Amino acid sequence: MAQYNPPLRDMQFLMHEVFNVAGELQALPAHKDIDADTINAVLEEGGKFASQVIFPLNRSGDEEGCTLNKETHEVTPPKGFKEAYKQYVEGGWPSLSCDPAFGGQGLPVTVNQCIYEMLNSANQAWTMYPGLSHGAYEALHAHGTDEQKKTYLPKLTSGEWTGTMCLTEPHCGTDLGLLRTKAEPQADGTYKITGQKIFISAGEHNMTPNIVHLVLARLPDAPSGSKGISLFVVPKFQVNADGSLGKRNGIFCAGLEEKMGIHGNATAQLVLENAVGTLVGQPNKGLAAMFVMMNAARLGVGNQGLGLTEVAYQNAVAYAKDRIQMRALSGPKAPDKPADPIIVHPDVRKMLLTARAYAEGGRALSMWTSLQLDKEIASDDEDVRKESADLVALITPIVKAFLTDNAWISTSHCMQVYGGHGFIKEWGMEQYVRDARINMIYEGTNTIQSLDLLGRKVLGDNGAKLKKFGKIVTEFVEAEGTNEAMQEFVNPLADLGEKVVKLTTEIGMKAFGNQDEVGAAAVDYLRVAGHLVMGYFWARMAKVALEKQGSGDPFYTAKLATARFYFAKLLPETASLIRTARAGLKPLMEMDEALF
Amino acid sequence: MAQYNPPLRDMQFLMHEVFNVAGELQALPAHKDIDADTINAVLEEGGKFASQVIFPLNRSGDEEGCTLNKETHEVTPPKGFKEAYKQYVEGGWPSLSCDPAFGGQGLPVTVNQCIYEMLNSANQAWTMYPGLSHGAYEALHAHGTDEQKKTYLPKLTSGEWTGTMCLTEPHCGTDLGLLRTKAEPQADGTYKITGQKIFISAGEHNMTPNIVHLVLARLPDAPSGSKGISLFVVPKFQVNADGSLGKRNGIFCAGLEEKMGIHGNATAQLVLENAVGTLVGQPNKGLAAMFVMMNAARLGVGNQGLGLTEVAYQNAVAYAKDRIQMRALSGPKAPDKPADPIIVHPDVRKMLLTARAYAEGGRALSMWTSLQLDKEIASDDEDVRKESADLVALITPIVKAFLTDNAWISTSHCMQVYGGHGFIKEWGMEQYVRDARINMIYEGTNTIQSLDLLGRKVLGDNGAKLKKFGKIVTEFVEAEGTNEAMQEFVNPLADLGEKVVKLTTEIGMKAFGNQDEVGAAAVDYLRVAGHLVMGYFWARMAKVALEKQGSGDPFYTAKLATARFYFAKLLPETASLIRTARAGLKPLMEMDEALF
Known part of the structure; x- marks a missing residue:
C-alpha cells in the first residue's frame, strides 16, 4: 500500500537553481562535458529503477528476510532481490561514478548520491548490497596494488561481483584495536587469515558468483592496538590468473543475525579458516586504508537516513490527506464530509513538516557535501582539493549522525500520523522506523560521529575547519545583510553561528582541564552544528525561492513555507542543546559506577 | 539474556519516605488498616511473580506471537502465557484492588499500580490481558446494572474471565463519533449488535473460558456523532441465569494484526453478527461510560512506558558495565583490562542516566497520581474527593503522553548503549523499543492527550486545575526558600513554574482568536508541563535524599546524583519547547494542503 515518487523536482532545484552543480562540475577536468540535461536524464532513469524495480520488493523483503542453508553456508536473499540486482547491473548502475580506467562511467559523486538517495527510499535493505560494494571499490582503488586493481575493480565496477567491509568481531566494534583475526604470511606472498567477523552487511548471498571481502586482521608481529591492523582482500572464490573463478576460499557464513529491521539484507557472521587473502596497502596501516571506505560509507549512511525520511514523509502525507477524523478546532474544513482530513490538524502538519524540512534540508546538505567530494577528487587545483577535503571531513560526521537522527525522529512522527x-505492518510505515534505527548505529555510532566532529575535526585543528565553514556562512549572511526579505532567515542563522563559536571555545577551554568534557558535550554539539549547517542551506534555498516566487510555480511557495517552518519549529532545538552541552561533565560523572 | 530486578527499594523509598503513602491511605476509611509492612509484602510477592513467572516469557512471546485458527476463530497466545495467567489467578492478583463486594481484596490503587509497573517491565504483551480486564471491571462497576454487576464483576475480579474495550473501527479511532456498529433492541430487553471492530487488544484468546467485551455501538434512533453512542456488554459466551456459560455469542475474531511490537498480545479484528448484548449505563451516553475505562487505561499506558523504561535501563547498565571498548578520553580507568568498560564514557552515562531519571521520576509521578486516585475514590470528605479528582484529571494526560514519550527516548538510548x-533480537533490547512505540499511540494518541491537557483540562476551566497543582509547587518552593542545599532544585523549578503560567496565558489569549492555536502548541506544552510536574517530584526526592545522605546508604547518594542530572540535562529541554510552542500556528498553516 506504500508509495514512492522520486523527488526529481527537488533534486533539480538544488542542482540547477541553488548549487549550480553543472557549472561547478564543468570546472573539473574529468567532468568538463557534464550538463544539466545529462544529469536530469540519469536522475529520471534512476528514479524509475528505484520506484519500479526495487520499491515493490521492500515490504516482501522485510517479511521474508534472508535464509541461510547451514550445510552449504549459502544465503538466499528475499524473492526478487537477485533478479532486481541483475537488472541493476544490466542498467549499468554500479559503474555510474566509477573510474573509466576500470570500465566506469566516470560520472560525479553528486549524481550518484542522488541515485542512492532514491534507492534507499525505495529499499534500504536491497540497496546495501551494491552500496557495500562501492566501499570495497573505493578502498581498492585508493590502496590496492595494480594486480589487485586489475583483478577486482572491473568486476566491482560492472557489479558482476559485490564487496563487503569485514571489521567487527564479537568483542569489538567501535574499538577495532582489540581485533583478533590473524593473518599468516605464506611463501607465495599471500596470507592465510583466520578469525571470526560479525555484523557483515551483505556478507553472503547468491546474487553474484563472487564476493570481495575486505578484511581487517593482524600480522604475527603486529603491534597491539589499532596500530597493528592490516587490510586484506579475501574473495569468496579465489581468482585464477586469467580472471576465472578458482577454489572456494575459507570464508563461510556461520549464521545470520535476526534483527529489528533491514531484514532483506544478510547480516552475516563470517568464519575465516585459513582463508587466502592478499595485503591491501601497507602492513599495520589497515585502519587508515579502511577509513577510505568508512568515510564514504558514513556519507552513504546519512543518505540512507535521508532516503527513509523522504519516503516516510510521502506516505504520511498521502495518509493525512485521505484519512478523515475529527473537525478542525477552528471549525469544519471539509463540511461535505463526515469529518475533516487529518492534515487540517496543526500537530499533524507539524509532524509532516518536520519530516519534510529534514528531508529537503538533508538533501541540500548531502548534495553540497557530494559536490565538495567531487572537487576533492577531481579538481586540478591543489588548494581547491585541500579546501574541499577539509569541508568534507568536517561535514561527514554531521551528515551521518544528524541525518540519521533526523530520520529516526521523522519516521516516528510519520508513523504517529x-x-x-x-503500528501495523500492512501499512508499511513501521518498517521505515525499524530500518531507520540501524543507521544511528553502524559505520560508527552517532556518539562516535560526535566525538569525531568535536574532538578531531573541530578541536583537533583548533577550529580551522570549522572556521572554513563559518566563513561560508558569514559571507552569505553579510551578502544578504541589506535584503529585507531575507532577515527572517539570516538573523537566526547569524545568531546561531555566534553561539557555536562561543560554545566551541568554551568546550575547548574545558577540555584542556579534562578531555572527558569533549565526550560530555559532543552529542549535543553535533546537533547544534547540524542545525547551523542545515540552517545555512535552508536560508540559501529560501533565497532562491524568494527570488522566484513571482513565477507562479507553487514549488517556491512550498519551499518558502517549509523554510519558515524549519526556522520557527526545528532550529530552536538548539536553545536547549546549547544549555545541556554547557552543563558539561559533572552531572554525568558524579555517580559512582557501582551505584548505576 | 535480558534481566529484570523489581525496583522494590525505589518503590518503598517513594511510598514510605517521600509520599507517606501508608499514612495518607489510613486516613481513608476503606484503607484504615493498611500498613507499610503489608504494602511491602505485596510488592515483594508481585515482584517475584513478575520477574520469575512472566519475565521469562517475554522474548519467546515476542518471537512466537499469537495464532488464529481461521476455522474455529480461536486464538492461541504464545506458549506459557495461559499457564502464567492461571498462576496469576491462583495468586489472587486480579482481585488486588477490586471491590470486596465482588470478591476483591480492596487494596489501594497505589499498590496495584506498582504491581502493574513490574508486570509491564517483565512482559507488556502478557500484562495487557489482565490489564484490559481491569478496565472492563471499572466501567461495569461504575455504570453496570445490578444484574450486570452480579454476572460479571465476580468473574472479572477473580480473573476467571477477562475483559476488553471495543471502540475502534476501521474508519474511526480518534473520532469515535463516526462509528457505525449498530445495536438493535430486542423484545427481551437485550440488543443484537452488528459491526466490525479493529485493534482490540486481548480481543480473543483461550486463556479463560469467557471474555467480557465492552462494545460501543449506535442505537437505531441515535443522534449522529459522539452523542449517539451507547455502551454494551457483549460476552463471548452468553451467560445463563445460574452463571454457567451458554451459547457462543456472535462475536468472532476475523483476523490478528501483524504489528511492530507487543506480539504476544492478540490485537484482534472482531466481527459482530447479531451478537447479544445488554446496555451499560444510559442510551447515547456510552462515551462517558467508556471514559471511566479510558482514564484508568491512560494511566495504565503511562505505567507501561514506565515499566519499559525501567527494564531497558537495568539491561543497558549491565551491558555498559560488562562491555569493554576504548579508553576514557581522560585516560584509562581499567588499566588491567584491554579497554575500559563503556560506562566510563560520558555519553554512555548520559544515555543511561536519561533512562534512570525518567524511570525514577516517572515512578514518582505515577505513584503520586495513584495516591490521588485512591483519595478520589475512597475519601469520605467531598472536598478531598473533588480536589483529588481535579488533580487526577489534570495529570492523567501527562502520565500517559510524557511517560510514554520518555519511554521511547529511553529505550532508544538504551539500545544505542x-x-x-x-539491533539484534537475541539481546532483547530492541523488543523494548518496538513495544514502547505503541504506548504513544493507543488509548488516545499523545497528540490527543496534549489537546486533552491544554484544551480541556487547562484552558477549559481557565486554569483552575493547573492552579491547584501550581499551588502545590509554590508551597514547596516557598517552604524550601531558606534551605540553601535545595536551591539548585527549587530555583529552576520556580523559574519553570513562572514560565508555564506565562505560556498558558499567552496561548489562552491566542486561542480566543483561533482555536487552532491550541493544537499548534499542545504537544510542546504537554512536555513542558511534564517537566514541571516531574521537576517537582525530583525536587521532593532530592529533599529526602539530602536529609538522609548522612546515613551512609548509597541509595541517597545515587538519588541526589540522578536529581542533579535531571535538572542539568533533561529539564532544560523546556527552553526549546517554550520557544516552539510560542512560535504558534502560522508556520504550520502557511502551506496549502495541496502543496504537501
Whole structure:
C-alpha cells in the first residue's frame, strides 16, 4: 500500500537553481562535458529503477528476510532481490561514478548520491548490497596494488561481483584495536587469515558468483592496538590468473543475525579458516586504508537516513490527506464530509513538516557535501582539493549522525500520523522506523560521529575547519545583510553561528582541564552544528525561492513555507542543546559506577 | 539474556519516605488498616511473580506471537502465557484492588499500580490481558446494572474471565463519533449488535473460558456523532441465569494484526453478527461510560512506558558495565583490562542516566497520581474527593503522553548503549523499543492527550486545575526558600513554574482568536508541563535524599546524583519547547494542503 515518487523536482532545484552543480562540475577536468540535461536524464532513469524495480520488493523483503542453508553456508536473499540486482547491473548502475580506467562511467559523486538517495527510499535493505560494494571499490582503488586493481575493480565496477567491509568481531566494534583475526604470511606472498567477523552487511548471498571481502586482521608481529591492523582482500572464490573463478576460499557464513529491521539484507557472521587473502596497502596501516571506505560509507549512511525520511514523509502525507477524523478546532474544513482530513490538524502538519524540512534540508546538505567530494577528487587545483577535503571531513560526521537522527525522529512522527495503523505492518510505515534505527548505529555510532566532529575535526585543528565553514556562512549572511526579505532567515542563522563559536571555545577551554568534557558535550554539539549547517542551506534555498516566487510555480511557495517552518519549529532545538552541552561533565560523572 | 530486578527499594523509598503513602491511605476509611509492612509484602510477592513467572516469557512471546485458527476463530497466545495467567489467578492478583463486594481484596490503587509497573517491565504483551480486564471491571462497576454487576464483576475480579474495550473501527479511532456498529433492541430487553471492530487488544484468546467485551455501538434512533453512542456488554459466551456459560455469542475474531511490537498480545479484528448484548449505563451516553475505562487505561499506558523504561535501563547498565571498548578520553580507568568498560564514557552515562531519571521520576509521578486516585475514590470528605479528582484529571494526560514519550527516548538510548548488539533480537533490547512505540499511540494518541491537557483540562476551566497543582509547587518552593542545599532544585523549578503560567496565558489569549492555536502548541506544552510536574517530584526526592545522605546508604547518594542530572540535562529541554510552542500556528498553516 506504500508509495514512492522520486523527488526529481527537488533534486533539480538544488542542482540547477541553488548549487549550480553543472557549472561547478564543468570546472573539473574529468567532468568538463557534464550538463544539466545529462544529469536530469540519469536522475529520471534512476528514479524509475528505484520506484519500479526495487520499491515493490521492500515490504516482501522485510517479511521474508534472508535464509541461510547451514550445510552449504549459502544465503538466499528475499524473492526478487537477485533478479532486481541483475537488472541493476544490466542498467549499468554500479559503474555510474566509477573510474573509466576500470570500465566506469566516470560520472560525479553528486549524481550518484542522488541515485542512492532514491534507492534507499525505495529499499534500504536491497540497496546495501551494491552500496557495500562501492566501499570495497573505493578502498581498492585508493590502496590496492595494480594486480589487485586489475583483478577486482572491473568486476566491482560492472557489479558482476559485490564487496563487503569485514571489521567487527564479537568483542569489538567501535574499538577495532582489540581485533583478533590473524593473518599468516605464506611463501607465495599471500596470507592465510583466520578469525571470526560479525555484523557483515551483505556478507553472503547468491546474487553474484563472487564476493570481495575486505578484511581487517593482524600480522604475527603486529603491534597491539589499532596500530597493528592490516587490510586484506579475501574473495569468496579465489581468482585464477586469467580472471576465472578458482577454489572456494575459507570464508563461510556461520549464521545470520535476526534483527529489528533491514531484514532483506544478510547480516552475516563470517568464519575465516585459513582463508587466502592478499595485503591491501601497507602492513599495520589497515585502519587508515579502511577509513577510505568508512568515510564514504558514513556519507552513504546519512543518505540512507535521508532516503527513509523522504519516503516516510510521502506516505504520511498521502495518509493525512485521505484519512478523515475529527473537525478542525477552528471549525469544519471539509463540511461535505463526515469529518475533516487529518492534515487540517496543526500537530499533524507539524509532524509532516518536520519530516519534510529534514528531508529537503538533508538533501541540500548531502548534495553540497557530494559536490565538495567531487572537487576533492577531481579538481586540478591543489588548494581547491585541500579546501574541499577539509569541508568534507568536517561535514561527514554531521551528515551521518544528524541525518540519521533526523530520520529516526521523522519516521516516528510519520508513523504517529497514521495512528494505530502506523503500528501495523500492512501499512508499511513501521518498517521505515525499524530500518531507520540501524543507521544511528553502524559505520560508527552517532556518539562516535560526535566525538569525531568535536574532538578531531573541530578541536583537533583548533577550529580551522570549522572556521572554513563559518566563513561560508558569514559571507552569505553579510551578502544578504541589506535584503529585507531575507532577515527572517539570516538573523537566526547569524545568531546561531555566534553561539557555536562561543560554545566551541568554551568546550575547548574545558577540555584542556579534562578531555572527558569533549565526550560530555559532543552529542549535543553535533546537533547544534547540524542545525547551523542545515540552517545555512535552508536560508540559501529560501533565497532562491524568494527570488522566484513571482513565477507562479507553487514549488517556491512550498519551499518558502517549509523554510519558515524549519526556522520557527526545528532550529530552536538548539536553545536547549546549547544549555545541556554547557552543563558539561559533572552531572554525568558524579555517580559512582557501582551505584548505576 | 535480558534481566529484570523489581525496583522494590525505589518503590518503598517513594511510598514510605517521600509520599507517606501508608499514612495518607489510613486516613481513608476503606484503607484504615493498611500498613507499610503489608504494602511491602505485596510488592515483594508481585515482584517475584513478575520477574520469575512472566519475565521469562517475554522474548519467546515476542518471537512466537499469537495464532488464529481461521476455522474455529480461536486464538492461541504464545506458549506459557495461559499457564502464567492461571498462576496469576491462583495468586489472587486480579482481585488486588477490586471491590470486596465482588470478591476483591480492596487494596489501594497505589499498590496495584506498582504491581502493574513490574508486570509491564517483565512482559507488556502478557500484562495487557489482565490489564484490559481491569478496565472492563471499572466501567461495569461504575455504570453496570445490578444484574450486570452480579454476572460479571465476580468473574472479572477473580480473573476467571477477562475483559476488553471495543471502540475502534476501521474508519474511526480518534473520532469515535463516526462509528457505525449498530445495536438493535430486542423484545427481551437485550440488543443484537452488528459491526466490525479493529485493534482490540486481548480481543480473543483461550486463556479463560469467557471474555467480557465492552462494545460501543449506535442505537437505531441515535443522534449522529459522539452523542449517539451507547455502551454494551457483549460476552463471548452468553451467560445463563445460574452463571454457567451458554451459547457462543456472535462475536468472532476475523483476523490478528501483524504489528511492530507487543506480539504476544492478540490485537484482534472482531466481527459482530447479531451478537447479544445488554446496555451499560444510559442510551447515547456510552462515551462517558467508556471514559471511566479510558482514564484508568491512560494511566495504565503511562505505567507501561514506565515499566519499559525501567527494564531497558537495568539491561543497558549491565551491558555498559560488562562491555569493554576504548579508553576514557581522560585516560584509562581499567588499566588491567584491554579497554575500559563503556560506562566510563560520558555519553554512555548520559544515555543511561536519561533512562534512570525518567524511570525514577516517572515512578514518582505515577505513584503520586495513584495516591490521588485512591483519595478520589475512597475519601469520605467531598472536598478531598473533588480536589483529588481535579488533580487526577489534570495529570492523567501527562502520565500517559510524557511517560510514554520518555519511554521511547529511553529505550532508544538504551539500545544505542548496546551498539550493534542493540539491533539484534537475541539481546532483547530492541523488543523494548518496538513495544514502547505503541504506548504513544493507543488509548488516545499523545497528540490527543496534549489537546486533552491544554484544551480541556487547562484552558477549559481557565486554569483552575493547573492552579491547584501550581499551588502545590509554590508551597514547596516557598517552604524550601531558606534551605540553601535545595536551591539548585527549587530555583529552576520556580523559574519553570513562572514560565508555564506565562505560556498558558499567552496561548489562552491566542486561542480566543483561533482555536487552532491550541493544537499548534499542545504537544510542546504537554512536555513542558511534564517537566514541571516531574521537576517537582525530583525536587521532593532530592529533599529526602539530602536529609538522609548522612546515613551512609548509597541509595541517597545515587538519588541526589540522578536529581542533579535531571535538572542539568533533561529539564532544560523546556527552553526549546517554550520557544516552539510560542512560535504558534502560522508556520504550520502557511502551506496549502495541496502543496504537501
